[in-house]
Amino acid sequence: MIRRYLLPRPLHPFSWWGWAIALAVAASSASNPLLLLGIIAVASLVVMARRADSPWAKAFKLYLWLGVFIVILRVGFRIVFGGGDGPTILFNLPEVPLPTWVRGIRLLGSVSLEAVLTGLYDGLRLATIIICVGAANALANPKKLLASLPGALYELGTIMVVAVSALPQLGDSLQRVMRARKLRRSPEARTRRQRLRVVETIIVPVLSDALERSLSLAASMDVRGYGRSGTANPLDRALGLALGLGAMSLIAVWAYRYLANAPDTFVLGFPVLSTALLLLGLAAAGLALWVSGRTVQRTRYRPIRWGLAETLVVASGVAAALLIRLIARYGDATALFPSIHPFTWPELTLPLLGVLAIAALPAFITPPPYAAAPRRQPA
Amino acid sequence: MIRFEDITFRYASSEALRLDSVNFEIEEGELCLVVGPTGSGKSTLLGCINNLVPRFTGGVRTGRVVIDGQDTTLLQPRELATTVGYVGQDPLAGFVTDTVEEELAYSMEQLGFAPAEMRRRVEETLDLLGIAELRSRDLRTLSGGQQQRVAIGSVLASSPKVLVLDEPTSALDPIAAEEVLAMISRLVRDLGTTVVIAEHRMERVIEFADSVLLVSSTVQHGETREILAVSPIKPPLVELGTRMGWQPLPLTIREGRRLANPQRRAWADEPPGLPVPTPRDEPKLTAKDIIVRYGPKVAVAGVDVTLHAGEVTALMGRNGCGKSSLMWALHGAGRRDGGTVSLGDETRISLVPQTPSDLLYLTSVAAECEQSDQEAGLPEGTTLALLRRLVPGIEPEAHPRDLSEGQKLAVVLAVELAGNPQVVLLDEPTRGLDYGAKEALSDIVAGMAREGRAVLIATHDVEMVAQTCERVIVMAEGEVVSDGPTREVLANSALLATQVAKVANPTPVLTVEEFVHAAG
Amino acid sequence: MRARPATLFPALLLALAGAWVTAPSADAATVTDGHCSTDTGVTVVVDHQELGGGIVVKCVEGYEPGASGLEVIRAAGFAPEGTVHDGSGFVCRLGGRPGVNETIPLASDPGYRETCVDTPPNGAFWAYFHADNGGAWTFSNLGAGNREAIPGGYEAFSFSLNRSEGANPAPGVQPSHEVVKPTPTPAQTIAAPAPAPEPTRTVEPRPKDESPSAPRKTTRPTVSANPVPPSDAPTPEPTTETPTPTPTLAPTPEASSPSPSVSAPESPEVADEPTTVSATPTASATVVTTPAPPVDAVVEDNDPPVGTFIGLGAVGALALGGGAVWWRRRGL
Incomplete structure (x- = not known):
């Protein structure tokens, strides 16, 4: 049975997204750089082990570079706009004098270790969240994700799928047109009007091309049955609408109370009224989607069933996030938030190592993806 | 199976009728070939079968369409998805998903088939089309022929009774075209699907066709030989048969050879005198060791080419063998990673790309001509006059995108020729051109050669090459495989021989004119 | 200015290496x-x-x-x-x-x-x-x-x-x-x-x-x-x-x-x-109120604690694991 469980298959995209978002939530409630680096390493490990062989799976390293860029940008900002507020000065840059009415902003000047460290910790937090989202992207085919949307949101998904597919074609088109431009002898574009002309020579063919392609695509989809209206009756539609509006109102009220820190009674650390509102709102939203989707006659080819592996993946992510929250709220939170001034070395305690281990479980306990086709050697 | 009753159609903005009282009936299990000059309404007619015209394109249509005994006049195209499958010209533009498997299943998903049923049908379709090993490939990485097969498969999976194909092989090289057409004929024979196919290069399809629908000023439907006898456009073999007075008209090479037996035996004893190309000695362009690479892929691997004044050369080869890359490298606007190109003094070179509309961005033909005059520093009206000489009858106020393929090509040609280039390169100019337009192009090219220009044409169209070009260069995998007079290269090749050459084999007669002339 | 961030890291290392710049x-x-x-x-x-x-x-x-x-x-x-x-x-x-x-x-x-x-x-x-x-x-x-x-x-x-x-x-x-x-x-x-x-x-x-x-x-x-x-x-x-x-x-x-x-x-x-x-507020001279040390307490010694090394080790191991899996799946 274990062998059957471990047969290669793709996992449901929602499970990977659930895991990744839980990890991102865990990362946002900590500032320990070792923990954050650990989460990044865990995300990378799971991606390397379980990603499919598709173009966006290979784009994961772009997210890693983006993370590096964010950290550098944050630290740079701290250095440029107010780096000298800590007691430990690293080095001095010449300060750029600003008029006195620009209070609160200081350009360059001395750079303190505290400022650099806060920039580093903050940037690392944001980078970790982004890398978690990138991991979800790499592990779960976004198009499959859109296809897994409930029936009522299918049109939205299709729009996005088509838009995403159109981009490479636009790129090809642009390349071709730019190359073709060289065939016409165009005089030097000196005046602004001439330069606008140059833009026109590029944009018009590309957009016309795109328009024609989109018409062909629409015809092809139409011919294959896209857009058949379902068997909805007025009652169903009204019910769906009412549920949808109700869901939105409930969630709006919850959001307002949450952001305004409205007072509430607490049971086990959860605000009673707010949680009730949120759950009711989500239930109503789910019901609305189900009612609207019921009448749509569309099936899915080789749908991915939600199995034990998916539950385990989501559970590991949620467990990691819960553990971090428990430590932050009820345990000794010093490991999660190493202080910068006075500086304490960030360390990974046993519970935090446990969190990383749990978060890394999906790399080992889930079925692997399909094996890639053997690469052809160039002749 | 398909019956049109008194179908009339016009676009809402004009009074001119595109289709006027069309009546015909296509039987079940027939392969019907739709022929006609460009712009005569073939696509419109095909669109009427599954109601894309007028539902998708707009316009006013009257009359009745009956498919399989059911009146479908008022139905939407998507409701006819299980009855009629329609495949357009550009398969890549019609793909919705990423992989072959998903594309095949897309139609069934929309129609609400059960997952198990979908799975079964997808597997069957993969086997039927012979693309089973491509099932998880990205659609963009497939070759043209494979893409076209997947496009056909994607409408086939829901088992429609009628299959409508609008110029499926126009973008394919001869080998790929053969594959697709063979598959289609197998569908007709094994599954009994009714297939309606519009094709410019009739010679490929004519042997499979059960009936022909001729769309010109009127629409005539009938048995193949009947219609071809009266059709203004015929494939070379039929043209030959007509000229030689053979009965019944030969549709296949085998029939042609049988009918040509007398001539062939006469030539076996006494070979006919065939025109010999004049030697050309004034090189206009000399290229040595051209290399073009895109990363690890080598498109052109060290090619030497010399083009002479007044010489028309054909560049042939499979899709992806490096023809386009070579031309762009010779022109200079494209990538060249090695080698030298030397033009004579005062020699200008111009290139007409594969998609001529990439060059056109203004809103009227007249504006394009004016722009071209300005760019070349010529007196106003030069380009327009040149265009009129090339192809008369183009409205100066027409929007370039509304023109037919041949007309667009003519406009771009006029723009390029305005600068009086001595070397002219044409990249696949015959795509989408019907016989008439190809004739016109042949005349234009001959005119250019007479003026002393050197012309290089990259093309798949063997018939046109036989007609127009005196030298052929064949490329494969980035290298030149053969380079010599047309007669030598084409006549003895199995794949590149013209229909007439195959009929007259081993005598190297290439065109109908030569055959008739040699037959006395 | 653009080159400054590059010099930041050696400076950072120096600062952390032990010499506290008070x-x-x-x-x-x-x-x-x-x-x-x-x-x-x-x-x-x-x-x-x-x-x-x-x-x-x-x-x-x-x-x-x-x-x-x-x-x-x-x-x-x-x-x-x-x-x-x-x-x-x-x-x-x-x-x-x-x-x-x-x-x-x-x-x-x-x-x-x-x-x-x-x-x-x-x-x-x-x-x-x-x-x-x-x-x-x-x-x-x-x-x-x-x-x-x-x-x-x-x-x-x-x-x-x-x-x-x-x-x-x-x-x-x-x-x-x-x-x-x-x-x-x-x-x-x-x-x-x-x-x-x-x-x-x-x-x-x-x-x-x-x-x-x-x-x-x-x-x-x-x-x-x-x-x-x-x-x-x-x-x-x-x-x-x-x-x-x-x-x-x-x-x-x-x-x-x-x-x-x-x-x-x-x-x-x-x-x-x-x-x-004389320890009146004014006579700050005699009252040896040691000027409240700006660097407060906890700076025992400047060596990072064991937890940091464990943490660095864990992160390194995970990263190496990821690299190894990537290498193997590349098919080389």
């Missing part, structure tokens, strides 16, 4: 307990309010001219910490309060802990006040780092818990003191505070308001957390009176509550020697 600015400042008695020193008041920890008053003299309120407060030894998100622009923690494990009973979240990662909520934050000598407390509309400290004036932080907008509680100390011109000879000062010792034996300053000696009108009764320190206050050696209570502020809140050292300055006087009596 704050240069504070070496000139001297810190005493209680209100200042000059018109050049700045009195720093920290009122913990409902947070627990009482009111701490310190006087900082001899700081750099033009120093900001934040620098003065840092010089006073309160170790202000900013947040990760805002930098030190928003003071989140003073003297380690509120600590990372300390639960603050916010109305909207009874189990709230201040992690100093994001800006503190408006129901629980350190409110920044300032006042001139003899003036009234003004809630500052600039950050502590953005305005200069008023010489002879008062800088204060008061913890605002569950207050509505504009109702932040001012510190429970009157912002006024008598300005005494600094006198050179310690002898004079001996005479002056003579009366002082007796009343302060109990070290409960409040009941008796020693108007003659104590230049400060001292505290209101809200200094509640006092009980602990007075016990050790009288005992310490004259020379080392104040240091014991005052300095170790930062690390653990509970342990170092001696901060309500309002009494402390008096305590030296508890010692009998008249010489030590």
Whole structure:
């Protein structure tokens, strides 16, 4: 049975997204750089082990570079706009004098270790969240994700799928047109009007091309049955609408109370009224989607069933996030938030190592993806 | 199976009728070939079968369409998805998903088939089309022929009774075209699907066709030989048969050879005198060791080419063998990673790309001509006059995108020729051109050669090459495989021989004119 | 400027490698307990309010001219910490309060802990006040780092818990003191505070308001957390009176509550020697109130603890694992 469980298959995209978002939530409630680096390493490990062989799976390293860029940008900002507020000065840059009415902003000047460290910790937090989202992207085919949307949101998904597919074609088109431009002898574009002309020579063919392609695509989809209206009756539609509006109102009220820190009674650390509102709102939203989707006659080819592996993946992510929250709220939170001034070395305690281990479980306990086709050697 | 009753159609903005009282009936299990000059309404007619015209394109249509005994006049195209499958010209533009498997299943998903049923049908379709090993490939990485097969498969999976194909092989090289057409004929024979196919290069399809629908000023439907006898456009073999007075008209090479037996035996004893190309000695362009690479892929691997004044050369080869890359490298606007190109003094070179509309961005033909005059520093009206000489009858106020393929090509040609280039390169100019337009192009090219220009044409169209070009260069995998007079290269090749050459084999007669002339 | 970030990392490594560059600015400042008695020193008041920890008053003299309120407060030894998100622009923690494990009973979240990662909520934050000598407390509309400290004036932080907008509680100390011109000879000062010792034996300053000696009108009764320190206050050696209570502020809140050292300055006087009596606020010379060390406590040794190495090891192992899997799946 274990062998059957471990047969290669793709996992449901929602499970990977659930895991990744839980990890991102865990990362946002900590500032320990070792923990954050650990989460990044865990995300990378799971991606390397379980990603499919598709173009966006290979784009994961772009997210890693983006993370590096964010950290550098944050630290740079701290250095440029107010780096000298800590007691430990690293080095001095010449300060750029600003008029006195620009209070609160200081350009360059001395750079303190505290400022650099806060920039580093903050940037690392944001980078970790982004890398978690990138991991979800790499592990779960976004198009499959859109296809897994409930029936009522299918049109939205299709729009996005088509838009995403159109981009490479636009790129090809642009390349071709730019190359073709060289065939016409165009005089030097000196005046602004001439330069606008140059833009026109590029944009018009590309957009016309795109328009024609989109018409062909629409015809092809139409011919294959896209857009058949379902068997909805007025009652169903009204019910769906009412549920949808109700869901939105409930969630709006919850959001307002949450952001305004409205007072509430607490049971086990959860605000009673707010949680009730949120759950009711989500239930109503789910019901609305189900009612609207019921009448749509569309099936899915080789749908991915939600199995034990998916539950385990989501559970590991949620467990990691819960553990971090428990430590932050009820345990000794010093490991999660190493202080910068006075500086304490960030360390990974046993519970935090446990969190990383749990978060890394999906790399080992889930079925692997399909094996890639053997690469052809160039002749 | 398909019956049109008194179908009339016009676009809402004009009074001119595109289709006027069309009546015909296509039987079940027939392969019907739709022929006609460009712009005569073939696509419109095909669109009427599954109601894309007028539902998708707009316009006013009257009359009745009956498919399989059911009146479908008022139905939407998507409701006819299980009855009629329609495949357009550009398969890549019609793909919705990423992989072959998903594309095949897309139609069934929309129609609400059960997952198990979908799975079964997808597997069957993969086997039927012979693309089973491509099932998880990205659609963009497939070759043209494979893409076209997947496009056909994607409408086939829901088992429609009628299959409508609008110029499926126009973008394919001869080998790929053969594959697709063979598959289609197998569908007709094994599954009994009714297939309606519009094709410019009739010679490929004519042997499979059960009936022909001729769309010109009127629409005539009938048995193949009947219609071809009266059709203004015929494939070379039929043209030959007509000229030689053979009965019944030969549709296949085998029939042609049988009918040509007398001539062939006469030539076996006494070979006919065939025109010999004049030697050309004034090189206009000399290229040595051209290399073009895109990363690890080598498109052109060290090619030497010399083009002479007044010489028309054909560049042939499979899709992806490096023809386009070579031309762009010779022109200079494209990538060249090695080698030298030397033009004579005062020699200008111009290139007409594969998609001529990439060059056109203004809103009227007249504006394009004016722009071209300005760019070349010529007196106003030069380009327009040149265009009129090339192809008369183009409205100066027409929007370039509304023109037919041949007309667009003519406009771009006029723009390029305005600068009086001595070397002219044409990249696949015959795509989408019907016989008439190809004739016109042949005349234009001959005119250019007479003026002393050197012309290089990259093309798949063997018939046109036989007609127009005196030298052929064949490329494969980035290298030149053969380079010599047309007669030598084409006549003895199995794949590149013209229909007439195959009929007259081993005598190297290439065109109908030569055959008739040699037959006395 | 573009090349600077590249030089940052070696600089960072150097700084962390062990040589602590201590704050240069504070070496000139001297810190005493209680209100200042000059018109050049700045009195720093920290009122913990409902947070627990009482009111701490310190006087900082001899700081750099033009120093900001934040620098003065840092010089006073309160170790202000900013947040990760805002930098030190928003003071989140003073003297380690509120600590990372300390639960603050916010109305909207009874189990709230201040992690100093994001800006503190408006129901629980350190409110920044300032006042001139003899003036009234003004809630500052600039950050502590953005305005200069008023010489002879008062800088204060008061913890605002569950207050509505504009109702932040001012510190429970009157912002006024008598300005005494600094006198050179310690002898004079001996005479002056003579009366002082007796009343302060109990070290409960409040009941008796020693108007003659104590230049400060001292505290209101809200200094509640006092009980602990007075016990050790009288005992310490004259020379080392104040240091014991005052300095170790930062690390653990509970342990170092001696901060309500309002009494402390008096305590030296508890010692009998008249010489030590000279520990009047003004005679900062003899009262060896060790200038509150700017680098507070916990800097035991500069080697990172084991946890850091374990952490680095774990992260490294995970990264190597990821690399190994990637290598294998590449098919090479």
